Amino acid sequence: MKNKKNIFIYVLYSTIFISIFFVSLMTGPGNISLSKVFSLLFFISPSFQEDSIHYTLLHQLRIPRTIMVLLSGAALSVAGVITQAIFRNSLSSPGILGISSGAALFSVLSMYFGLEVYSFYIVPLASFSGSFLVFFILIMLSDKLSGMSSLLLTGLALSAFFNSITTLLLNTGLERLDFAAKVLRWMMGSFEGLGWLHIYWTIIPVIISFFLAIWIARDLDTLHLGIDTAITLGVNYRMLVIIGIIIISLLVGIITAMVGIIGFVGLIIPHMVRMVTGAGHKRLILHSIVVGAIFLLLVDIVVRKFDSIALAPGVITGLFGAPFFLWLIIKTRYSE
Amino acid sequence: MTFTLENISMNYSPVREEGVLFKNMKIDFSTSSIVTLVGPNGSGKSSLLKIMAGLIKPLTGNIVINGKNIPDYSHKERAELIAYLPQTTPLYYNLTVKELVQLGKSRKIFTFDSDSRISDELVMHSLERVNMQLFANRKIFSLSGGELQRVLIARVLMGNAQIVLLDEITTSLDIEHVLQIMDIIKELASEGKLVIFSMHDFHFASEYSEFTLLLGYHNENKYFYDKSTQVLIPSILEKTFNVKIELTKESYRFRRHN
Numbered sequence: 004m005k006n007k008k009n010i011f012i013y014v015l016y017s018t019i020f021i022s023i024f025f026v027s028l029m030t031g032p033g034n035i036s037l038s039k040v041f042s043l044l045f046f047i048s049p050s051f052q053e054d055s056i057h058y059t060l061l062h063q064l065r066i067p068r069t070i071m072v073l074l075s076g077a078a079l080s081v082a083g084v085i086t087q088a089i090f091r092n093s094l095s096s097p098g099i100l101g102i103s104s105g106a107a108l109f110s111v112l113s114m115y116f117g118l119e120v121y122s123f124y125i126v127p128l129a130s131f132s133g134s135f136l137v138f139f140i141l142i143m144l145s146d147k148l149s150g151m152s153s154l155l156l157t158g159l160a161l162s163a164f165f166n167s168i169t170t171l172l173l174n175t176g177l178e179r180l181d182f183a184a185k186v187l188r189w190m191m192g193s194f195e196g197l198g199w200l201h202i203y204w205t206i207i208p209v210i211i212s213f214f215l216a217i218w219i220a221r222d223l224d225t226l227h228l229g230i231d232t233a234i235t236l237g238v239n240y241r242m243l244v245i246i247g248i249i250i251i252s253l254l255v256g257i258i259t260a261m262v263g264i265i266g267f268v269g270l271i272i273p274h275m276v277r278m279v280t281g282a283g284h285k286r287l288i289l290h291s292i293v294v295g296a297i298f299l300l301l302v303d304i305v306v307r308k309f310d311s312i313a314l315a316p317g318v319i320t321g322l323f324g325a326p327f328f329l330w331l332i333i334k335t336r337y338s339e
Numbered sequence: 340m341t342f343t344l345e346n347i348s349m350n351y352s353p354v355r356e357e358g359v360l361f362k363n364m365k366i367d368f369s370t371s372s373i374v375t376l377v378g379p380n381g382s383g384k385s386s387l388l389k390i391m392a393g394l395i396k397p398l399t400g401n402i403v404i405n406g407k408n409i410p411d412y413s414h415k416e417r418a419e420l421i422a423y424l425p426q427t428t429p430l431y432y433n434l435t436v437k438e439l440v441q442l443g444k445s446r447k448i449f450t451f452d453s454d455s456r457i458s459d460e461l462v463m464h465s466l467e468r469v470n471m472q473l474f475a476n477r478k479i480f481s482l483s484g485g486e487l488q489r490v491l492i493a494r495v496l497m498g499n500a501q502i503v504l505l506d507e508i509t510t511s512l513d514i515e516h517v518l519q520i521m522d523i524i525k526e527l528a529s530e531g532k533l534v535i536f537s538m539h540d541f542h543f544a545s546e547y548s549e550f551t552l553l554l555g556y557h558n559e560n561k562y563f564y565d566k567s568t569q570v571l572i573p574s575i576l577e578k579t580f581n582v583k584i585e586l587t588k589e590s591y592r593f594r595r596h597n
Contacts, residue, residue: 091431225442228494229429235392236443236498237418282432 016293023300027069031307033060063198071197071205072303073296075258076268078209080295081216082254083269084287088223089247090145092154094331096270097255101161102137103266106259107189108165109133114185115172127204131256137161138248192265192317194303201261208253213292215250219243220284227282265317267324272298274331340501341369342533346400349386360386362560372528375544375567376537378554379580384537385426387554388504391535392423422500426507428491433480436471436490437462443497465493469523485516492523503527505536518595521547545571555579
């Protein structure tokens with residue numbers, strides 16, 4: 004029976020995944036029909052004038068964008084799973100704890116000082132250091148913080164602090180229009196202007212992180228019963244936390260550097276998936292990868308269908324995510 | 340198996356040298372099977388159990404198992420030797436009973452292996468020992484205090500460790516469940532395991548345990564370890580707990596239905 008259920012889920016996932024992938028390739032300015040997408044993908048080389056434009060559009064813009072969105076959705080969801088496991092707090096996520104804000108601030112800082120002209124790698128590295136730093140602060144404080152709400156409040160304070168500095172940098176750099184535009188882009192998230200170079204840079208840390216996450220999945224399971232029990236079950240807790248920090252910093256760092264802050268994905272997806280898979284981390288991680296990718300691609304399709312400048316992906320995830328977060332808080336209260 | 344405490348000392352605040360909990364504790368548990376740990380609140384019962392479990396470092400001294408200090412064992416080896424059940428186990432997610440008990444199997448750490456390798460049989464066997472086999476698919480948040488405590492003990496039994504440390508696991512339970520758990524402890528001891536558990540009830544302590552370790556005792560090292568019949572006597576308990584104890588003729592003895 005379990006096998007049947009698994010097969011059903013695989014079929015469901017693949018069907019949704021493939022259809023939404025093609026919908027994504029069709030959506031956006033310069034409508035490309037499904038048959039054209041197929042022929043441009045598999046059959047014809049760019050020969051006619053019109054085809055050539057569509058070919059470039061598809062191969063240089065739409066496919067990389069779609070892949071990048073899938074990667075971001077999967078990465079942010081896994082980062083959410085690991086964050087909730089390490090802090091043993093199902094209301095936490097990289098966004099809520101300020102890890103994303105830290106990453107964004109450091110990216111913006113590196114651009115403020117014009118460092119990105121030296122190398123394409125500067126912004127991702129800065130972003131990674133930002134998320135690493137925030138996570139480090141949280142871990143240092145977590146001994147002193149007891150209970151769910153104090154951790155969340157600390158995250159709130161940290162993100163308010165980092166966002167203020169980001170806003171300050173934005174205000175002082177307003178006369179540099181390209182800088183201001185970039186910062187605004189960061190703060191709401193954006194999938195505009197993503198190319199293959201971005202994917203090359205994102206895919207390696209993301210895949211490494213996914214492997215690390217599945218590798219520590221069983222150890223994360225023991226944290227369900229608290230740190231003391233986990234340690235007496237043979238878990239090297241310190242090592243586990245360090246690997247967790249690396250995973251989250253890598254994922255949040257690289258994704259924030261590429262597409263900016265997209266909140267609530269890391270909160271919503273682990274919760275939705277947990278309802279189906281249960282709390283075991285291996286299944287939770289694998290399913291979150293798929294569901295997170297599909298979810299964010301749906302969001303991006305909505306963004307492209309409508310006005311993509313006013314409707315940033317971060318705005319949409321926020322519109323859905325914030326009420327969801329409220330509902331979670333109320334629900335958690337009752338079950339306590 | 341040998342299990343000895345060598346010169347273990349601990350303070351309230353290990354950083355500052357004040358508030359001695361116990362000093363230079365030297366005990367050889369190798370010949371014991373059931374040991375109760377008694378003492379007033381704040382006398383260091385939980386701290387001592389955590390030290391024995393290798394969770395916190397004592398101020399001085401070593402815990403030696405089979406001739407080797409605890410820190411010299413790998414995480415996995417230690418987990419296979421010592422099982423520990425804390426006073427309260429935080430529960431974050433509504434796992435099923437089966438999932439929770441499965442977590443107790445000591446595992447190869449950092450592995451891609453799937454949990455399904457831990458056989459259902461082993462889980463069911465552990466649950467049978469605490470008489471909870473019918474609850475295997477129930478969610479843990481729906482269990483009563485006594486049921487949950489037994490499931491947590493089943494979790495401890497998964498590992499088959501030789502040393503079992505239990506921290507006040509009977510405190511919130513009614514008499515029937517206390518008796519059930521005491522019988523499980525007895526059974527573990529009969530398999531050759533060493534069970535060390537803390538509790539506040541002297542009746543059960545004297546009835547079930549061969550040896551008693553009293554903390555907060557009024558001597559220089561602040562502990563007293565001997566046969567339970569030597570430790571759990573009015574003259575010693577009165578001083579340690581600062582109460583008066585009267586011996587009355589009538590007293591009740593509780594037993595489980597067979």
